[in-house]
Amino acid sequence: MISAIITLIIVLGLVIFVHELGHFVAAKRLGVKVEEFGFGFPPRLFGFQRFSGQKLEKLAEEEKIELTLTDYKVNGDTEVIKETVSDKIQEIDEIKMTKKWHFFLGNHLPNEQENLKGGTVYSINWLPLGGFVKIKGEQGDQKEEKDSFTHKKIWQRSLILSSGVLMNIVLATILISIGFYIGLPSVVSGDSETNRIRDLKIQIVSLASGSPAETADIKVGDTIKSINGQQFTTAEEVQNYNKERLGQTVSVTIQRGKETIEKEITLAEVDELGVGKMGVGLVETGLVSYSWYRAIWEGIKAAFYLTWQILVAFYELIKNLIVTQAVPPDIAGPIGIAVLTSQISRLGFIYILQFTALLSINLAILNFIPFPALDGGRVLLLLVEKIRGKALNQRIESLIHTAGFFIIIAFLIVVSVKDVSRFKESILGFFKNIIG
Helix, strand or coil: CHHHHHHHHHHHHHHHHHHHHHHHHHHHHCCCCEEEEEEEEEEEEEEEEEEEEEEEEEEEEEEEEEEEEEEEEECCCEEEEEEEEEEEEEEEEEEEEEEEEEEEECCCCCCCCCCCEEEEEEEEEEEEEEEEEEECCCCCCCCCCCCCHHHCCHHHHHHHHHHHHHHHHHHHHHHHHHHHHHCEEEECCCCCCHHHEEEEEEEEEEECCCCHHHHCCCCCCCEEEEECCECCCCHHHHHHHHHCCCCCEEEEEEEECCEEEEEEEECEECCCCCCEECCEEEEEEEEECCCHHHHHHHHHHHHHHHHHHHHHHHHHHHHHHHHHCCCCCCCCCHHHHHHHHHHHHCCCHHHHHHHHHHHHHHHHHHHCCCCCCCHHHHHHHHHHHHHHCCCCCHHHHHHHHHHHHHHHHHHHHHHHHHHHHHCHHHHHHHHHHHHC
16 A cells, blocks of 8 residues: 555646746746746755856966166255165956855755855655746736746747647657557457467456446456466457357456456346346456657657547536536546555556556646646637737736636545545555554
């Protein structure tokens, strides 16, 4: 269970941190000052800050002795000679660019030094779930300063706001490409290249409500190893075998992660076609791998395909929310993600890699929905500013984002309550393991 918690922290931390890194890089490249870039969330544990500027530095000293003779005439023929000796020390200085890093603990920032200007604070914070970036002028202030966010052109501000989404898509592409190089779990078909597929298996991808499989506590992701001791190579063979045994009880051996489980299932007619089965959707899967250059191309294609599919799913979700005013039962919030991460962590590293890529794409699309408090909502307000020719009143904009934030929090609470009901057995098991 501890390993599942660590996995959750790493997965969420990576996805959120990369998102904030996108904002950070774009702001820096466009000349906007980043006041702080933190890993994790406050309170701050420690940090680093670089001070830079021009400083006068002494190179050498030069001594110069001068002798001056002055001739005076006093009372006619009397002549007086005055001798003056001066000893001067001349200092030779040079203006140099100076850069110094300072380490500090807690929330006490180092004091600025003479002629040196403090740069971005890079911090490590106590709550290790992602990160954050604090950009100068992002609250609408300091508009007259050239390194402020609000001073920049609309297209530059839009790019800074959109860069987190782009970085999440890039992260997903990289992870999927790595997965295809190592060997990524994928659905295979008869025309697939068998020389690049290994560990072929028949996997459960869906469960019919009220089906014999659901009653027997079969889970999505389980692998069918055998039925009544007989092994199969294709999903069609399993379906034909079950079709001939309507009403019979069969012994199904499944693989769940590293665990092998035996289940007794009574086959029944569970659909309108009258096909006797367990009530599961089956596909043939295997670990598909490519050469490194082919893996990159396949990763790019898969990332764009998944992005499109998730976009369609989000569209259907939003449409259903508007039409029915109800949260779909299969949507997962923070608690659901934690439970799913725990389940996937048992399957192995490559499944975690795949799950992280999907989560990264989901975060990208969710963040770019044109809703207040999200990146997409802020870009939408910039578009309004472009059309109007002037920015919204800062107070009104803040109220819009605050209202959007509370609506999102309320939605997360509703989804989390559903998560508790949906995953109550997993949650209870988690606390039982902690209590012992």
